[in-house]
Amino acid sequence: MKDILWLVQNTLRTMLKSKRSVVLFILTPLIGLFIAFLSNGGVNSTILKIGVVQEENTGLANDTVQYLKGMENVKVQKLAESQINGQLSSGKADCVITLGQGYEKSIQQGQPGHIELISIKGAQVTEYVKSYLYHYINNIAAISRISKGNAQTFNKIYADYQKPNVKVKASTLEDTSKEKGMTSQTIGYLIMIMLISAGSLSEIILKEKENRTYYRLLSTPINARKYVIANILVNLIVMVVQIVLTLVIMNIVHIHLNMPSWEMLIILLVFSLVAIGFAQVTIAFAGSTSASSALQNLFIVPTCLISGCFFPVDIMPKALQRIADFLPQHWVLETITKLQNGDLLQSVYLNFLILLAFAAVFFLIAVFKFSRNSSTKNFV
Template sequence: MRDILWIVQNTLRVTFRKKKNILLYLFMPLIGIFIALMAYGGDQKMILHVGVVNQDKAEITADTIQFLAGLENVKITELEAGQVQEEIVSGKLDSVITFEKGYSDSVLAGRPDHIQLTSIKGAQVTGFVKSYLYQYIDNISTISRAADGNQQTFQQMYQDYQQSSFQLSTHSLADTSRNKNMTTQTIGFLIMIMLISASNLSEIILLEKEKRTYFRLLSTPINARKYLLANVLVNMLVMTVQVAVTLTIMKSVFHIGLNMSYWEAAVVMLLFSMIAVGLSLVLISFSKSRSAANALQNLIITPTVMLSGCFWPVEVMPTTLQKIANFLPQRWTLDTLTKLQEGHAFSELSLNLLILFAFAAAFFLIAVYKFSRNKTTENFV
């Protein structure tokens, strides 16, 4: 055990003697947080700019405009008829509502008409205003029909409606989708960095072989198994720090809600770190030089990270690619975290965790088998 700890200590000292390695292994994962903040951290509150042309000049029309002005996230601007096209085309206004002459009379008659809604941004913009405006107009028309043509009765009912004693209070719920998207984006970037870090740390094996340091170590009481185990421990230690630093800064510094407990996210990511180490050893076992290892790294890591949904939602990809993603450990890691965010209990995700563990075990077994069959250099196992 002392020999293993000595190798671990020596590897860490040599690795982090270079400042660029400190940036790569400890601070690069934080870039994912800044990317997520830039993509989802802005103010998502939308203000709808609506222009109003009042050609009717009646009490009901004025009250309707006042109702629109009272809507949350709607800003009303009064215009003249000749300004409509210019304001819409220039993008200064999202839509324009024109109350033509006769609007009030049509509402009183119970057949709302003489109202025109103009927009070039489609139903996505106009739907919000329509849903409130048409309901308000229908309420007034209903009052008019109930009054049955009696102007005095209508005025009394209309006044009671405008000055109703009951009030509707609204409460805005926190939009958790932003935190979910930010967490997924950050974790996706962290997954990529962990895979790259594991590959680089495992590549030390090839580097020391090329420098003949590895063979000199084997001439001491240190054997191949101890050396390989020490490399795995270095990998796990570095990635544990990466996970802890990233999750802590997300939660405590940038206040990005994980929508799951800290330890649940940490356990899933540490389980993935075992997968990353196992995969890195597989790549090294099939490589005879660092250049070959780098080529395999670029061939496998980058495409699988992209296919698994680390950079964008997997749902936007074609069905064939989505099926391929189901065979990737990165996809199962993100799926496990997503289910935790949706409120699933950790105990309910035993299948996901078992699959992740199976990936890790499979990669380690492949690496052990390949190293044991390697006859060109000293065996690792």
């Protein structure tokens, strides 16, 4: 045990002396966090700016403007027709609604018209406004059709519509979908960095063989098994630092996990075993650092892509979704999603067993390959 601890300390000391290693193993995981934060534009709600051109001063036109002002996350300002282009091009208005002459009469006839909606931001804005405004207008037009041209009947029904007897109590629910997306994207980048870090740290074994340091160590009481165990422990230490640092920074920038932090820590620690096991497989089959790097590049990025580390797996073709089921990264992200949706930790035990099975298979393959290889350039 003393020999193993000495090897761990020596490897960590050497790694910390290298600025490149510190950036790669400690700071790189934070890049994914900031990419996710910037690509989602933070977590603040957006205020929609609506300009209204009211060409007639009638009761229904005024009520329509008041309805727009009552919408949540909307700021309404009255404009002149000459201001439309300037307000839209400068971004001071996201869309402009024009209530033209004859607007009230068209609604009273049951055929809404003389209304125009303009936006340079496309359907993302116009569809939101239409869904509320057109529903309101169509309700009034329906009242007009029921009244069959009788102004007294229309006014009575319309007055009741404006002041309903039914009392509604509204409660605001927090929309966590954006934060969940940011969490999945951040953890997706972290998963890829963990795989790359495990591969780079495991390549130390091959590098020290190439420069003959490995064989000099074996001339001491240190044997090959102690050497490999020390490398695995270094991997674990580095990954724990990566995981904890990422979770702390996520908390500082207010990216909520929507699940207990300790559960996220457990999930990622289990995956760290998978990452280390995979790294050991690559160096077991590779005869040099260049071959090991090639193997890692061949598997890490494509599998992370397919498993949904960079974008939701649901948008991919069904065939790729089936392939994702056989990748450990997918099971990490699926476990996180279930826990974010309210599942208990004990209810996702199967996911943990699958991840542990991946780790066990990787380690067994590595051990088998080491034991079968008779070359003096391998460890066991």
